[in-house]
Amino acid sequence: MDQTGAAFVEAVEPYGPFAxxxxxxxxxxxxxxxAFILPTWRKNLEAQQSIERMKAEAQIELEKKREERKAAESERQAQMNKERAEIDGRNAVTMEGLKTSIDAMRATQERSNALLEGSRSGSAKMGETVEDTNRLVTEIHHAIVK
Structure with missing residues (x-):
């Protein structure tokens, strides 16, 4: 190596001290x-790789938590749908019961109306009978009193 350095110096010597x-x-x-820049550059590169690795891990963790939230939300939605279906079923039974009750009340009302109409007819006939009786009594009274 010393010979290489000496040969190099001899080769450059004709160009002067500036060369x-x-x-x-x-x-x-x-x-x-x-000595200085390459190790610093290497450390910087390793730091950047470490930061990228941490970003990737954080992104994976974020995606994992997002998937867990989606699963929990899906489960909660399924539970709500199940409860809604149960409530709708109970409401359907209640509505059917109300419909049956309304139909029974309607039938009772129609029967009551029919009885009332029969009572009115009977009262009208009685009224005619009373009027006839009044007329007859009046005629008898006039016949006796005269």
Missing amino acids: LFIVGVGIAVVAVLC
């Missing part, structure tokens, strides 16, 4: 780059 200075600066830049 040697430029080569030295170049070697120094490469040394600084290798």
Whole structure:
């Protein structure tokens, strides 16, 4: 390696000290780059990879929680639908009972109306009978009193 360095210096010597200075600066830049910048760049790259990995893990966790919430919401919706179906079934039974009651009340009302109409007819006949009786009594009274 010493021979390589000496050969290099002899090759650059005809160009003067400025060329040697430029080569030295170049070697120094490469040394600084290798000693400080590349490790820092590598650490930065590892930090970025770590951040990306944490983001991916956080995204996976977020998706997992979202799926759990969706499952819980779906279960809650199914329970609500089941309860709604039970309530609708009870309401249907209640409505059928009310319909039956209304039909029975309607039949009772019609029977009562028929009895009332019969009573009215009977009262009208009685009224005619009473009027006839009154007329006859009046005729008898006039016949006796005269």
